[in-house]
Amino acid sequence: MAISLRNLSVDYSLQQGTAHALRGVSLEIQEGEMLGLVGESGSGKSTVALALMGLLANNAQVTSGTATIEGKNFDLTKRNATAALRGRGMAMIFQDPMLSLNPVFTIGAQLCEVLRRRAPGSDRKTRVEMAQDALAKVKLSNPARRMNQYPHELSGGMRQRVVIAMALLSEPALLIADEPTTALDVTVEAQIMREIIGLRDRIGCAVLLITHSLGLVTEYCDAISVLYAGEKLESGTVEEVQRQPGHPYTRMLFDCEVPIDRQRHADASENRFTVIAGELPDPRLRPPGCIFNSRCDVSFEDCTTINPSDYPVRNDAGHSARCLRLRTP
Amino acid sequence: MSGFFATLKRIGSERDGRLGLAFTFAILVFALIRPLVSPDPNAIDIKARFAAPGLAHLLGTDNLGRDLAARTSVGTRYALTLAVMIVVISSIIGSLIGIVAGIAGGWVDRAVTAVFDIVNAFPPLILAFALIALYGKGSATFVLLVTVVFIPQFGRMARARAQTLRNLSFIEAERMLAVHPVTIVVRHYLPNVAGPIIVLASMNLPVVIAFEASLSFLGFGVQPPKSSLGTLIKDGFVSINQSWWPTVAAALVLAIATLGATLLGEALRRIIDPKSTGAR
Amino acid sequence: MTRARHTAAFIAGRLASVVLTIAGATLLLFLMVRLVPGDFASVMLGPRATPELRAQIIHDMGLDRGLLEQLWLFASRAVTGNFGEDVVSHRPILDILLEVIPNTLELAFSALALALLIGIPIGVIAALKPGSWLDSGLALLSISFITTPTLVVSVVLFLIFAIGLHWLPVAGAGAPGDIVDRLQHLVLPSVALALGWVGYISRLIRAALLDTLAELHVRTLRAYGVSEYRIVGLYALKLALVPVVSILGIGLGDLIGSSVVVEIIFARPGIGSLIFNSIAQRNYPVVQTCVVFIVAFYIVANLVVDMINALLDPRIAAGQG
Numbered sequence: 001m002a003i004s005l006r007n008l009s010v011d012y013s014l015q016q017g018t019a020h021a022l023r024g025v026s027l028e029i030q031e032g033e034m035l036g037l038v039g040e041s042g043s044g045k046s047t048v049a050l051a052l053m054g055l056l057a058n059n060a061q062v063t064s065g066t067a068t069i070e071g072k073n074f075d076l077t078k079r080n081a082t083a084a085l086r087g088r089g090m091a092m093i094f095q096d097p098m099l100s101l102n103p104v105f106t107i108g109a110q111l112c113e114v115l116r117r118r119a120p121g122s123d124r125k126t127r128v129e130m131a132q133d134a135l136a137k138v139k140l141s142n143p144a145r146r147m148n149q150y151p152h153e154l155s156g157g158m159r160q161r162v163v164i165a166m167a168l169l170s171e172p173a174l175l176i177a178d179e180p181t182t183a184l185d186v187t188v189e190a191q192i193m194r195e196i197i198g199l200r201d202r203i204g205c206a207v208l209l210i211t212h213s214l215g216l217v218t219e220y221c222d223a224i225s226v227l228y229a230g231e232k233l234e235s236g237t238v239e240e241v242q243r244q245p246g247h248p249y250t251r252m253l254f255d256c257e258v259p260i261d262r263q264r265h266a267d268a269s270e271n272r273f274t275v276i277a278g279e280l281p282d283p284r285l286r287p288p289g290c291i292f293n294s295r296c297d298v299s300f301e302d303c304t305t306i307n308p309s310d311y312p313v314r315n316d317a318g319h320s321a322r323c324l325r326l327r328t329p
Numbered sequence: 330m331s332g333f334f335a336t337l338k339r340i341g342s343e344r345d346g347r348l349g350l351a352f353t354f355a356i357l358v359f360a361l362i363r364p365l366v367s368p369d370p371n372a373i374d375i376k377a378r379f380a381a382p383g384l385a386h387l388l389g390t391d392n393l394g395r396d397l398a399a400r401t402s403v404g405t406r407y408a409l410t411l412a413v414m415i416v417v418i419s420s421i422i423g424s425l426i427g428i429v430a431g432i433a434g435g436w437v438d439r440a441v442t443a444v445f446d447i448v449n450a451f452p453p454l455i456l457a458f459a460l461i462a463l464y465g466k467g468s469a470t471f472v473l474l475v476t477v478v479f480i481p482q483f484g485r486m487a488r489a490r491a492q493t494l495r496n497l498s499f500i501e502a503e504r505m506l507a508v509h510p511v512t513i514v515v516r517h518y519l520p521n522v523a524g525p526i527i528v529l530a531s532m533n534l535p536v537v538i539a540f541e542a543s544l545s546f547l548g549f550g551v552q553p554p555k556s557s558l559g560t561l562i563k564d565g566f567v568s569i570n571q572s573w574w575p576t577v578a579a580a581l582v583l584a585i586a587t588l589g590a591t592l593l594g595e596a597l598r599r600i601i602d603p604k605s606t607g608a609r
Numbered sequence: 610m611t612r613a614r615h616t617a618a619f620i621a622g623r624l625a626s627v628v629l630t631i632a633g634a635t636l637l638l639f640l641m642v643r644l645v646p647g648d649f650a651s652v653m654l655g656p657r658a659t660p661e662l663r664a665q666i667i668h669d670m671g672l673d674r675g676l677l678e679q680l681w682l683f684a685s686r687a688v689t690g691n692f693g694e695d696v697v698s699h700r701p702i703l704d705i706l707l708e709v710i711p712n713t714l715e716l717a718f719s720a721l722a723l724a725l726l727i728g729i730p731i732g733v734i735a736a737l738k739p740g741s742w743l744d745s746g747l748a749l750l751s752i753s754f755i756t757t758p759t760l761v762v763s764v765v766l767f768l769i770f771a772i773g774l775h776w777l778p779v780a781g782a783g784a785p786g787d788i789v790d791r792l793q794h795l796v797l798p799s800v801a802l803a804l805g806w807v808g809y810i811s812r813l814i815r816a817a818l819l820d821t822l823a824e825l826h827v828r829t830l831r832a833y834g835v836s837e838y839r840i841v842g843l844y845a846l847k848l849a850l851v852p853v854v855s856i857l858g859i860g861l862g863d864l865i866g867s868s869v870v871v872e873i874i875f876a877r878p879g880i881g882s883l884i885f886n887s888i889a890q891r892n893y894p895v896v897q898t899c900v901v902f903i904v905a906f907y908i909v910a911n912l913v914v915d916m917i918n919a920l921l922d923p924r925i926a927a928g929q930g
Contacts, residue, residue, distance in 0.1 A: 053831075053832055055828055086833060086834035087832070087833035087834030087835070088834060092832040092833075094829060094832075096825060099824065100825050100829045102827075102830070102844050103848070104848050104921060105844065113830070113833070114835075116835075117833065150923045152923070166829075166833060170833060443633065446630060446633070447630060447633040448637070450630050450631075451903075451907075452862035455884070455900055455903050455904075458888060458900070459638060459641065459897070460641065462887075462891075463642065463893070539756075539758035539760070543758065543760050543867075543869075546760055546870065547873060562761075566764060566874070573772055576764055580761040580765060583758060583761055587756040587757065587758060588752070588753060588756040588757070591755070591756040
């Protein structure tokens with residue numbers, strides 16, 4: 001059953017005024033697939049995740065948006081609309097594993113806490129067994145001992161495995177992974193991504209991978225959505241979008257990526273990064289026309305006045321982008 | 330001076346600060362205005378023993394018929410004077426010791442820290458008892474002894490500040506240029522240590538006020554014929570079965586003084602040192 | 610294994626510093642005696658002074674020896690429970706001390722328990738709705754509790770219940786062995802002693818809880834559907850207790866110190882009133898023993914507090930706290 005998110009808009013009230021962090025963002029993720037949501041920092045990627053989970057900060061307000069998860073509809077403008085799904089229908093893996101576990105409770109206690117909700121009525125012994133089993137499934141060495149250890153006794157990668165085990169125990173329909181490898185060593189990135197893929201395959205859930213790294217998306221995801229300044233500019237299968245980006249922003253993002261054949265941590269002078277000139281537009285005052293207009297290298301007159309709608313790219317099913325150049329005359 | 334008024338204005342811009350200013354102002358007025366309106370605090374009038382509050386005696390009279398408004402006012406003034414003296418002296422001595430220890434480092438620092446730790450191992454009132462038991466009573470001795478109890482707090486704070494300052498590049502540069510150490514201390518250390526010390530001093534003022542009252546209540550502080558809030562509470566307490574009013578009047582003034590000083594100190598801390606949570 | 614070794618090293622280090630601090634404090638007391646202007650023994654004995662009594666005092670207190678030798682003498686006697694003799698009643702000081710100490714400990718610990726039992730809920734309630742009228746009302750209440758001197762609270766409680774209502778006994782510690790009577794005698798003094806710490810603890814808990822609730826691990830629990838009550842009351846509270854427990858050591862010292870005032874007002878026998886009376890009688894050996902005892906208790910209490918904290922927060926024992 002597909003997961004869908006329609007027309008999500010979120011405002012933050014700040015001292016300097018109201019920032020429109022997300023404007024009309026829609027996503028669709030097929031069961032058993034991984035969707036990569038890409039964007040620069042400040043584009044609103046994490047806000048999407050927090051809005052879905054109902055974990056937005058107090059100064060945030062969902063002004064529009066509905067979600068369909070496990071065949072049920074949720075009105076996200078209501079606070080705690082998806083509260084019933086937390087830890088059951090939805091689970092989340094966070095960016096910083098050093099901070100996302102409680103430092104004064106053992107790994108085992110925190111895993112068992114998830115089971116209190118997922119498997120109500122189970123006795124302590126069953127829960128401990130299930131938790132230990134989950135740790136083994138995410139390939140954490142020596143799971144029996146880990147159960148009694150505290151987060152500070154584990155490395156960052158190990159802690160992230162613990163959080164993945166939490167997600168595994170909650171058997172969600174939708175797993176949201178918010179920059180799950182950003183805070184970790186590059187060397188463990190692949191392992192963690194493999195565990196996330198493993199989790200997806202084990203329980204057949206949909207995965208929303210939030211990342212700023214196109215490399216991760218092209219390597220692991222089935223579909224991609226590109227977010228820019230709170231608006232979705234392009235979406236499609238990874239294959240199609242990579243072959244022919246429909247939006248200039250997506251093209252520029254791909255140009256920025258360091259080619260896979262070149263070493264990532266090689267001397268900076270050897271790499272010639274392409275940089276997209278300009279800055280994100282002010283989130284309080286959206287200029288008319290295309291949101292990317294000010295930084296676009298192929299914009300023309302209409303781009304300053306007409307806000308493009310979603311146009312299909314090359315008649316590929318499910319591949320669309322919001323660029324006036326795709327308009328069929 | 331404009332800085333003083335600006336600070337007052339900022340203190341007055343929040344609820345707790347306003348309350349603190351109001352209470353403190355009320356106490357100061359009460360302590361200072363006595364000579365203008367009230368009768369002689371020591372005039373005995375046996376016929377008017379334990380008089381209830383009224384027009385003749387605003388706060389009634391005590392067991393000797395002395396006017397309590399006048400006595401409490403004088404006692405408040407004396408209690409505040411002692412407390413301010415203790416806080417000022419201990420903050421100055423503590424800062425100097427702390428700065429020297431922080432700059433000197435090495436064994437001097439270790440020795441000073443050890444002494445501070447040992448003094449801090451005594452609960453303050455208990456240390457004061459031990460000192461007073463040995464060195465006797467009397468106001469000057471009292472101020473000196475209580476000062477000793479409070480020096481380590483200021484010393485620790487000043488030492489910590491001095492240590493962080495010592496490693497700053499501009500001070501290191503002056504040291505290398507052979508600027509006289511006293512000049513460096515006056516020019517850089519004192520101004521930088523002053524902020525947190527002033528905050529600590531203002532936070533400690535109500536503590537010292539209560540401290541003095543407790544000691545004077547027990548008879549270890551202010552001695553007759555002088556009176557402070559603590560001795561007034563004691564005098565009232567002795568004849569509490571005849572009249573509860575004298576005790577309550579002095580206790581109330583003491584409570585308002587400490588509350589006002591605390592609110593004021595906390596407001597000052599939020600202005601000077603906004604990062605600290607000030608849980609204690 | 611490494612964890613056990615860390616913990617052992619942690620405890621050993623703390624024990625060493627405890628012994629050193631107690632020795633240092635005792636040494637300081639001895640030094641203070643020697644700094645008394647004039648002849649200490651004559652000053653202390655006052656009109657009682659006879660040459661024999663003087664010589665005996667000087668010998669008993671070790672004033673005729675070097676400072677370290679005096680400390681050693683004191684320590685080696687203390688280990689066997691010999692703290693010397695009371696100059697006035699000629700009873701062993703230890704006996705006098707043991708008679709009154711249970712009363713003071715009863716008072717201090719019941720005050721501490723009260724402060725925790727009332728202070729923690731107030732802090733939790735305030736932290737649940739930060740910025741609300743309830744929160745700011747409780748904040749004002751807490752600060753009033755903190756700033757009102759124990760002296761004032763005791764006097765007011767005494768007035769209300771002794772002169773006013775006659776609900777509770779106001780003098781003494783109650784008949785030995787009669788638990789109900791003793792508890793009734795304990796109520797007012799421990800409330801008087803606890804009130805300030807109710808305020809401290811509620812403020813600490815509130816601040817620490819708010820800090821903790823803003824941390825990311827709380828978001829993880831929320832994301833997995835853990836109820837807000839369990840998050841606040843279990844997961845965040847355990848972390849928020851760490852700063853509270855660390856201050857309880859200081860709290861116990863403060864409570865013992867303030868118990869003097871309370872014990873005098875409520876005419877309770879205890880170490881506070883013992884010190885008070887001994888100073889009045891110039892009975893310095895008793896004062897000195899009481900002070901050493903209180904300091905030792907205070908330091909050991911701080912050690913226990915650190916141990917409890919190491920249990921609460923495993924990072925402390927691992928040296929990462």
